[in-house]
Amino acid sequence: MSTGPLDSSPVPDYAALHRLDGRRLVLLGAGNGIGRQSAHALAAGGARVLCVDVDGERAAAVAAETGGLPYRCDVTSRDGVRDLFREAPGLLGGPVGGVVDIVGAARYAGLSELDDAGWDWHFDVVLRHAWLTVQYGGEAVAAAGGGPLVFVSSVSGLTAAPLHAAYGAAKAALMALMRSAAVELGPSGVRVNAVAPGVVWTPRVAALLGDEGRRRNAENAPLGRVAETADIAAALYFLASRLSSYVTGQTLVVDGGVGVNFPYPTMGGDQ
Incomplete structure (x- = not known):
């Protein structure tokens, strides 16, 4: 029952x-999977989107689908990211009002097999671009009067799994x-916020796991299915919109409930 003043x-x-x-937004990693779906989501919401990818052809294809603008950039390069945010206002026709960064990838290996090159690769691809985006993108968004920086992390940075040590460490560092x-x-x-997906059925994951992998991961999720790329794009959209205007420093887990499903076997009978 409500009490106190009305x-x-x-x-x-x-x-x-x-x-x-x-809104004028920069989308890093727009060329495929979650990035492509995010470009569609942001554009459908009315944003002008600069579709950035290391693969210029993919950036151009997604930009053409969504009415955005393509931009080729290696976002692990300081010069590349600096130039991107210097040029973005001119390309977008005004100040950068926010950034969505979905860049990241994994190469799975056990700790005993992991070499220096593999470790360094993960911290370049998973973390370095985020650091550069905070520096240059954060400055650009602040100059525009404020707005969102949204990153894609992973449940691998919150929990642990075999062969995920370097990837998980880099994703945990991204959240820090x-x-x-x-x-x-x-x-x-x-x-500044992040989305942490579990298994997402991107083209890369589909090729890696196949139909049997999809079935097993769907069975492991309380919602009974594997995440589609659109599920993650929707969460990124929320954090990019003004609906989340008082949300910052948070990681939104989007894993279909896998992380809260404590692994006791199902108990039957009268137990």
Whole structure:
């Protein structure tokens, strides 16, 4: 039962908070999978999207699908990321209002097999681009008056699995970076968050696991299915929209409930 004074606070236009009309966003890793779906989601919300990928042809293809603009960039390169955010306002026709960064990949190996090159590769592909994005993208978004920086982490950075040591360590570091960035950039109106997916049925994962892998992972999820790339794009959209205007420094886990499904066997009978 409600008690105390009657609430008379203004009621916002929640539908308008969901929209991205007039927003200019930079999407890193737009060329495939989660990136492509994210480009569609952001564009459908009304945003003008700069579709960035290391593969220029894929960037151009996704930009053509979504009415965005293509940009080829190696986002593990400091010069590349610096130039990207210097050029983005001119390409987008105004200040950068936010960044969505889905770049990342894994090469699975046991700890005893992992060499220096494999370790360094993971921290380049998974973490370095995020650090550079915080530096240059955060500065650009702050100069525009604030907005979101949204990253894709992984449940591998929150839990553990065989062959995931380097990948998981880099994803855990990304989340630590995100939290520090949220604290440092918050006074400038920049919100910094991450989405941590579990297994997502990207083209790469489909090729790796096949139909049997999909079946086993679906059985492991309380929701009874594997995540589609659109599921992750939807979570990224939320964190990029003004519906999440008071959310920063957080990791949103999108794993179909796998992480909360404590692995006791199902008990039957009267037990």
